[in-house]
Amino acid sequence: MIALWAMLAWGADKVVVEPPAQIGVESEIRVEDEDGLPRPGRTVRVTYRVGLSNAEDRAIGITDGLGRVRWTPEMAGAAEVSIDGERQPLSIAWGAPPASVLAILVVLLATIVGFVGFGLSSGRRWAPGRSE
Numbered sequence: 001m002i003a004l005w006a007m008l009a010w011g012a013d014k015v016v017v018e019p020p021a022q023i024g025v026e027s028e029i030r031v032e033d034e035d036g037l038p039r040p041g042r043t044v045r046v047t048y049r050v051g052l053s054n055a056e057d058r059a060i061g062i063t064d065g066l067g068r069v070r071w072t073p074e075m076a077g078a079a080e081v082s083i084d085g086e087r088q089p090l091s092i093a094w095g096a097p098p099a100s101v102l103a104i105l106v107v108l109l110a111t112i113v114g115f116v117g118f119g120l121s122s123g124r125r126w127a128p129g130r131s132e
Contacts, residue, residue, distance in 0.1 A: 013039050015081050015088050021073050023095040029060065031067045031083055038067025045082040048075045050089070057082075 016030040031039040044060040061069040073079075076094045080087045 021092040026072045040065045047080040050078045050080050
């Protein structure tokens with residue numbers, strides 16, 4: 001009850017993530033009060049896959065004197081940032097597709113082009129109603 005009263009009296013911390021969270025790209029999380037002043041010494045955690053049975057909670061760090069902590073997201077999707085128990089939703093974007101996916105797409109495209117080229121270049125033509 002006292003904690004709830006304290007949160008209402010002092011206001012909730014505001015979380016600013018710049019640049020927006022994306023897999024493999026370092027972001028800076030800034031924790032500020034309602035007046036935009038930094039909140040040093042705040043414990044920052046992230047929960048990946050919020051609402052799922054395999055949700056993962058990870059510690060990011062403690063904010064420095066300017067209310068900042070650096071973080072590189074590991075998973076895309078719905079997440080929550082927790083500052084000393086206070087939770088705020090966050091969406092983490094996908095980064096560039098992995099090289100293996102691009103390689104599969106290139107092989108698939110080459111196979112399709114090969115089949116179409118082979119079909120167009122064969123000497124025998126198929127015609128409806130004609131049997132051989």
